[in-house]
Amino acid sequence: NAGVTQTPKFRILKIGQSMTLQCTQDMNHNYMYWYRQDPGMGLKLIYYSVGAGITDKGEVPNGYNVSRSTTEDFPLRLELAAPSQTSVYFCASSYGGSAEAFFGQGTRLTVV
Amino acid sequence: AQKVTQAQTEISVVEKEDVTLDCVYETRDTTYYLFWYKQPPSGELVFLIRRNSFDEQNEISGRYSWNFQKSTSSFNFTITASQVVDSAVYFCALKGHNTDKLIFGTGTRLQVFP
Numbered sequence: 001n002a003g004v005t006q007t008p009k010f011r012i013l014k015i016g017q018s019m020t021l022q023c024t025q026d027m028n029h030n031y032m033y034w035y036r037q038d039p040g041m042g043l044k045l046i047y048y049s050v051g052a053g054i055t056d057k058g059e060v061p062n063g064y065n066v067s068r069s070t071t072e073d074f075p076l077r078l079e080l081a082a083p084s085q086t087s088v089y090f091c092a093s094s095y096g097g098s099a100e101a102f103f104g105q106g107t108r109l110t111v112v
Numbered sequence: 113a114q115k116v117t118q119a120q121t122e123i124s125v126v127e128k129e130d131v132t133l134d135c136v137y138e139t140r141d142t143t144y145y146l147f148w149y150k151q152p153p154s155g156e157l158v159f160l161i162r163r164n165s166f167d168e169q170n171e172i173s174g175r176y177s178w179n180f181q182k183s184t185s186s187f188n189f190t191i192t193a194s195q196v197v198d199s200a201v202y203f204c205a206l207k208g209h210n211t212d213k214l215i216f217g218t219g220t221r222l223q224v225f226p
Contacts, residue, residue, distance in 0.1 A: 033214060042118075042203060042218035050212050058213060090157065097212050098145045098164070103157040 002026050006091050006104035013081040013111045021076040021107050023091030031094040032074040033101060034058075034066065036087040043090065049074055050097070081111045114139045116206050116217035124223045125194050133189045133202050133220045141165075141208030146180065146187045151201040151219070160202075163187060194224045 007022045025032065030051045035043040035058075045058030049068040063085060065077040074093075078085060088108050092101040115138040125131045137146065148160040161171060163180050171178045175192045191198055201219045 031212070035216070043216040045213055045215060048212060048214070056212065059215070088155070092157075092214075094214075097207060097214075098162075098209070100147055100159045100162045101214055102159070103149075106155055 004091055004093055004102050004104035006089075006107050008107060009105065010108045011110070013078075013109065015081060015083065015111060017081050018077070018079050019081065019109075021078070021089055021091075021109075023074045023076065023104060024072050025074075025091075025093040025102070026072065027093060027095065027102065028071060029093035029095045029102075030071065031097055031099075031101070032068065033092045033094075034064075034074070034076045035090045035092065036060065036085075037090060037106075038087050046076065046089075078109075083111050085109065086111045114206055114208055114211060114213065114215045116204050116215055118204055118217035118220050120220045121218075122221040122223070124225065126225050127195060128193050129224075130190060130192050131194050131222065131224075133191075133204075133222065135187045135189065135204030135217060137185050137187065137204070137206045139206060139208045141210050143209035145207045145209070147205040147207075147214075148178065148187075148189050149203045149205065149216075151203065153200070157203070160189075191222075194222075196224050196226055198222060199224045 033048045034046040047066040091104045094101040117136045144165045146163045150158045204217045
């Protein structure tokens with residue numbers, strides 16, 4: 001049972017480039033979340049989804065897009081990367097909104 | 113709006129000391145859920161506990177205990193007889209029943225010295 005899997009683990013982007021952070025879970029969870037964690041800071045919610053075909057903005061959605069075409073996958077798209085998007089990105093999923101969330105290992109992204 | 117405040121940025125203790133990590137929350141929902149997570153130096157996020165708003169019983173799990181007080185909107189976490197392996201960043205999180213956002217506090221970094 002893999003849980004929540006994020007790829008890649010590390011990535012360096014140049015300013016203005018785009019990329020997609022992949023997140024997949026095999027627990028049949030309906031809720032999925034994307035967070036960013038800046039150095040020495042807490043987790044900020046970027047986007048979340050309560051089921052396939054449904055997404056909504058979190059606290060810091062600017063500069064990002066998501067899609068949820070299947071229950072398992074919740075990719076995060078960065079368009080026109082900026083240095084301010086340098087961060088560690090975590091994907092999480094939960095079985096319902098009241099249950100605990102399970103997190104992936106994170107993706108460390110540096111924009112130079 | 114939802115908010116979680118962890119006022120203690122960093123705490124340092126010597127092994128075997130007891131330590132309490134504070135968490136204060138705000139929500140308009142009458143039903144909500146509170147969580148604690150641990151982030152060790154390796155970086156992963158480890159779930160510790162979940163608490164419903166309608167269950168105010170305190171909980172103990174080994175050296176860990178949690179004190180939930182609705183009257184003060186607090187959900188504090190105590191580690192008894194701390195150990196070096198407890199060194200980590202600890203996050204408190206909140207989700208209201210009527211919102212789908214799981215919101216985290218800024219975390220408290222705990223350093224336990226031998």
